[in-house]
Amino acid sequence: MSVDAQPVSELPDPRNFGLPVVAEDELPEELRTLVARVHDLVDAVAHTEADTSELARASAAVHELTERLNVKRRDVGAMLERPRADGGTDYQTLTNVVSGVSNPAAVPLVLEETEDGVRSEFTLNGTYQGPPGLVHGGWIAALLDQALGSASAAAGMVGLTANLDVNYRNPTPLNAPLEITARVTGAERRKVHVSGEIRHNGEVTAEGTAIMVRLVAPS
Numbered sequence: 001m002s003v004d005a006q007p008v009s010e011l012p013d014p015r016n017f018g019l020p021v022v023a024e025d026e027l028p029e030e031l032r033t034l035v036a037r038v039h040d041l042v043d044a045v046a047h048t049e050a051d052t053s054e055l056a057r058a059s060a061a062v063h064e065l066t067e068r069l070n071v072k073r074r075d076v077g078a079m080l081e082r083p084r085a086d087g088g089t090d091y092q093t094l095t096n097v098v099s100g101v102s103n104p105a106a107v108p109l110v111l112e113e114t115e116d117g118v119r120s121e122f123t124l125n126g127t128y129q130g131p132p133g134l135v136h137g138g139w140i141a142a143l144l145d146q147a148l149g150s151a152s153a154a155a156g157m158v159g160l161t162a163n164l165d166v167n168y169r170n171p172t173p174l175n176a177p178l179e180i181t182a183r184v185t186g187a188e189r190r191k192v193h194v195s196g197e198i199r200h201n202g203e204v205t206a207e208g209t210a211i212m213v214r215l216v217a218p219s
Contacts, residue, residue, distance in 0.1 A: 019076060019077055019078055019079045019093075020074070020076070020078040020079070021078065021079050021080075021081050021091070022078050022079070022080055022081065022094060023080075023081045024080055024081060024082045024083070027080065027101065027102075031102060032101065035101065035102055035103070035104050036104075038104035039104045039105075039106075039108075039127075041062075041104075042104060042105070042127050043125050043126060043127050045058075046126060046127055047126055077093060077094060077095045078093075078094045078095070079091045079092065079093060079094060080092045080093070080094045080100075080101060090153070096146070097142070098142050098143060098145075098146040099111065099146055105127075107122060107124060107128065107139070107143060108122050108123070109122050109143065109146065109180075110122075111146070111147060111150045111180075113154050114181070116183045117151040117154065117155075117181060117182050117183030117184065117196075118147055118150045118151045118154055118181070118182050118183075119179070119180065119181045119182075120147070120179070120180050121177060121178070121179050122177075122178055122180070123175060123176065123177055123178065124139070124174055124175070124178065125174060125175060126174055126175075128174065129174055131171070133173060133174055134171045134172060134173060134174060135172040135173070135174055137166075137168060140166065140168065140172055140198060140205075140206045141164065141166045141208070143180055143198065144164070144166055144180070144182070144196050144198065144206065144207075144208035144210075145161055145164055145208070145210065147180050147181070147182035147196045148161070148164070148182045148194040148195070148196050148208060148209075148210040148212065149161060149194075149210075149212060150182065151182035151183050151184055151194050151196065152184060152192045152194050152212040152214075155184045155192075157184070157187065157192045157212070157214050158214065158215055158216075159190070159192055159212035159213045159214040159215055160212065160213055160215070161210055161211075161212055161213075162191070162210075162211045162212065162213045163210060163211040164208060164209075164210045165208060165209050165210070166206060166207070166208045167206065167207050167208070168205070168206050169204050169205055169206060169207060170200075170203060170204065170205045170206075171205065172198060172200060172205040172206060173200060176200055177200070177201075178198055178199065178200055178205075179198070179199045179200075180196065180197070180198050180199075181196055181197055181199075182194060182195065182196030182197075183195060183196065185209075187218075189217065189218065190213050190214040190217050190218070191211050191212070191213060191214075192211070192212040192213075192214060193209070193210075193211060193212075194209065194210050194211075194212060195207070195208070195209045195210075196208055196209075
């Protein structure tokens with residue numbers, strides 16, 4: 001059965017996918033701080049030249065902290081509930097690996113709505129390295145996928161990626177300011193067409209197009 005033919009009753013709630021919801025103002029600041037510090041830790045581990053005794057002590061400390069945090073945890077993911085400027089509500093996956101605010105592996109990506117879509121400025125450190133000094137192509141695709149999906153959602157058409165095409169135009173550097181933009185270019189029944197770009201110093205380094213499939217068919 002095609003996605004267009006799938007009964008709406010079998011689809012998850014388009015607002016929160018049926019997951020537990022955490023209000024943005026209820027997210028502990030201590031968790032945000034912990035996420036930032038673990039993000040820095042990942043970068044430090046990837047690039048450290050500490051001696052073996054220091055590595056052993058650090059490993060034991062991280063193991064102890066992991067055990068402490070695992071005492072109480074969610075079995076499934078959750079959604080972050082955010083108020084919109086227009087009085088509505090946005091939902092974002094709390095542990096999203098690209099932009100989740102509770103995921104230390106996530107990129108420092110905060111997508112903001114614009115007149116025609118979404119936009120963000122960010123910088124990627126060596127954690128996201130592919131070729132020497134450059135961002136890994138897989139992360140570039142993931143960033144575009146996130147922005148394209150967010151643009152569709154910002155336009156009121158929440159959906160899932162059915163197709164994603166990425167063209168790599170120029171190398172995307174690490175440790176340099178980057179900009180990502182995305183917008184809806186058309187819609188047909190449950191299909192939403194979106195496009196976006198990543199830029200460095202105004203030059204496009206990668207561009208992507210996608211077809212998002214809305215979770216609920218338009219009335």
